[in-house]
Amino acid sequence: MVSHPLPQVIGDLSVDILTLQEIMPKQRATGWARVNAEMMMFLAYALGSAGHTRQSHHWWSSARRVAAAAGDDMVALVASFEAILGLYEPRPLPLILARVDSALKASRGMPCHATTKALGARAHALALMGDRQGSFEALDEQARVYKLLPGSITDDEVSVWGWPVQRLLHTRSLVYTLADHPAAGQAQQDSIAAYAPGRSRHAARQSAQVHLHVATSAVRSGDVSEGLAYARRTLELLGTDDVTSFVLHAASTVVAVVPQNELRAHLPAVIEYREKLALPRGS
Structure with missing residues (x-):
């Protein structure tokens, strides 16, 4: 899992791919294609996670093309990773x-x-x-x-x-x-409990997203003030460097589900929250 800042990961992967391109034989065997496809996939994923969508789409296209020469299992892996990030x-x-x-x-x-x-x-x-x-x-x-x-x-x-x-x-x-399932609260607590203390940065980001699920359910149920406050605390504990596109998406969902009949009463808090995320109004 990604345990270093994304800019560092992106830079390292870019250098590694360039080096690989230089040393790969002209007649590329399946093994070379697999390594090449994996590295392109990871670079596309890191770029997308950092919010660089245009560059990410370019590398997904390259990864799909190379994966086709590496076998069905690599085609499946690249497609599944791209689906999640998308x-x-x-x-x-x-x-x-x-x-x-x-x-x-x-x-x-x-x-x-x-x-x-x-x-x-x-x-x-x-x-x-x-x-x-x-x-x-x-x-x-x-x-x-x-x-x-x-x-x-x-x-x-x-x-x-x-x-x-x-x-x-x-x-x-x-x-x-997302589906407002009656068992959402239990599913959230089960997921939070599965992340052990002293977890990795990746696990911390994953856990933060589930805490944002909790905030989303609170806001949707009409407890807007507490839900937004819970989401803000979650983001503050996580830290700016770990707010990836995944975390940001979960955080934006919190404010997106504010009931219309509660919006006027909580407008200042909603605006403040959106500004914290640098989200456009109405997003």
């Missing part, structure tokens, strides 16, 4: 679902990192589209696939190739929050 940029939901379909077609639905990630992206996208039933079905399928993953993936809480239970619980918290 939800936070945000990109058109039909495009997200197309990337999900590409990932699942390439993985053939086999239990792997890409399949699990793609199903999470499908659940998230369908929730945003208002398809609650489809969203919950995707969550259930993700849980089924998760149970079939090898321990080398589910026990890995450190590397980008792992899919520990924290990710599963985080996705359920997110989707239930």
Whole structure:
């Protein structure tokens, strides 16, 4: 997982890709293509996480092209990563679902990192589209696939190739929050409890997003003042350097769900919160 500031990660990856391009043989074997596709994917992901969407889209295109020469498993991985990031940029939901379909077609639905990630992206996208039933079905399928993953993936809480239970619980918290599911509160608490104290920077960012889910539910239920205050405290504890596009998206959702009949009464707090996030009004 990303444990260094994103500008540093982006700079390091850019240098590494340039070096790789220089040393790769002209007749590129599959192994070279895999390494190249992985590095391009990680650079695209880091750029998108830092809010550099135009550059990110360029590198996603390159990663997809190189992945095609590296095998179906790499095609699935690139498509699933792009689908997840695209939800936070945000990109058109039909495009997200197309990337999900590409990932699942390439993985053939086999239990792997890409399949699990793609199903999470499908659940998230369908929730945003208002398809609650489809969203919950995707969550259930993700849980089924998760149970079939090898321990080398589910026990890995450190590397980008792992899919520990924290990710599963985080996705359920997110989707239930967006869909205003009756069990959203329990899903949020289950997800928060899964992040151990003394966690990595990545885990801290993930945990902060779930706390923002809590704030979103509070605001939606009409407890606007406390919900906004909870979100502000969460962001302050996290620190500016760790407010990625993922965190910012979760934070913007908090203010987006302010009930219309509560907006006038809480307008000063809403404006202050939006200014803190540098969000345009009405976003």
